[in-house]
Amino acid sequence: MSPQTTTAPTPAVATARRLAEELLAPHAAAVEAAGAVPRSHLEALAQAGLRAVDGDDALAVVEELAAGDLATAFVWIQQVGVARWLEAGSAADGRWATQLDDLRAGRTHAGIALQAALRPGPAAVVARRLTQDDDGDGWVLDGAVPWVTGWGLLDALLLTARDGEEVLFLLLDLRTVRDGDGDIPRLRAEALPLAAVRASRTVQLHLDGVHVGAGQLVARAQHAALLAGDAAGLRPNGSLALGLVLRCVRALGDGGGTAQHVERATALAAELDAVRQQLDAAGPAELPAARAAAVDLAWRAAATLSLTTGSSAVISGSLAERTVREALFLLVFGSRPAIREALLDGLLPGAH
Incomplete structure (x- = not known):
């Protein structure tokens, strides 16, 4: 339990x-x-x-x-x-x-950008190995990372780049590459106007000839192997959806709520337990469906909180309004085709 x-x-x-x-x-x-x-x-x-x-x-x-x-x-x-x-x-x-x-x-803060490792097809970021004719060692990186969270808070970034079929995990120390104006040469961050979690400072990061030394290599792996093992890493993001449900359970079960609200909170808590157990027990093959179940529950929990809150739920900045926007965010964040299809099948059963 x-x-x-x-x-x-x-x-x-x-x-x-x-x-x-x-x-x-x-x-x-x-x-x-x-x-x-x-x-x-x-x-x-x-x-x-x-x-x-x-x-x-x-x-x-x-x-x-x-x-x-x-x-x-x-x-x-x-x-x-x-x-x-x-x-x-x-x-x-x-x-x-x-x-x-x-x-x-907590002396430093770091972000993560793994799209080059986990995205099929062309690489998001390409690494070119420096040769003896180049000035220095390591790699030169070019490309765009579509999703980097915490920009402006970060001291370092764990970035993946592909050198052919090999994926390099590189720790970029952002403090050592800033110029006198505080900018990072050859790195350009483009803020994403998110509908929710805007405070996460999520950006698209463009790299234009960024030099990364050989000493910044944390790990390396084959792209095909990383793709094959991707499903096994889907569990942690499911906890974000469970947290949204937990928020709704507590808001509905608040001492100021009616007996009917408490009853709904109890039912929602039971679903939360069941979905958490489904996620914990799922193997790689079952994780997409389990992740979809968690996001579906978050969406329904946010709707329940809004309905029980009433008209004030449409006031910008209210708990219910923010929770609905965050549930929308989780519908598409960290998704995979199998997760998306499972969610769509639940929303529109039989529609293919």
């Missing part, structure tokens, strides 16, 4: 819940209006030890943070992904230990 709804949370999950309730949720509307997750939010979460949490606790932490503020959780989950790659790289020779310690302690 759900550790969030039926059993006592672990210390890490309890800490995440406290920070979500005391820090993230009260400021979520103001953060969205300002258009930027404050760096202090990320530092508070890191200093509470949440970047060092692994396994089921890590999934539950993301869920709690998303219940408080999806924009902060969206930036946070990228940083957790960087930590996992650096941890794997450090296991071999300890070369990334310092960067990993700084990231977990």
Whole structure:
């Protein structure tokens, strides 16, 4: 059963819940209006030890943070992904230990851009290996990353680029490549006007001859192998949708609600438990359907919260209005063809 709804949370999950309730949720509307997750939010979460949490606790932490503020959780989950790659790289020779310690302690913040690794077809970013005739070692990168979250907050970016059929995982230290005006030569960020989680500072990043040294290589793998294993990595993003449902459960079950609201909250909590268990039990073949079930539940939970809230749900900045926009965001974020088809089949059964 759900550790969030039926059993006592672990210390890490309890800490995440406290920070979500005391820090993230009260400021979520103001953060969205300002258009930027404050760096202090990320530092508070890191200093509470949440970047060092692994396994089921890590999934539950993301869920709690998303219940408080999806924009902060969206930036946070990228940083957790960087930590996992650096941890794997450090296991071999300890070369990334310092960067990993700084990231977990909140002294630095990092983003992730894996489109070149996980996108079929032409590479989003192409790497050209420098030769002896070139000035320096490493690679020159060209292309565009369609989705980079946390821009302006980041000290480093874990970027993938393709050199033929090989994918390179490269840690770009953004602090060392800025010029005197604070800009990054040969990197251009184009802000995306998102309908939700606008405070996540998500941009499209254009690279024009960016030089990355050989010492910045974290890992390398074959593109075909990464694509084949992609489904196995779909579980963490499902916690963002579960967090939105958890927010609705708590809002509906608030002491100020009617007995009917509490009854609906109880029913929604039972569905939340069932979908979480479906996600946890799913193997790679079942994960797309499980992810679709989580997003579908988030969408229905947001609609339920709006209907029970009434006319004030259409006022910009209200909890219900923001939750509906965030549910729309999750319908398409991090999707795959199998997830999309499962969602469409649920919305329009029999329509092919």
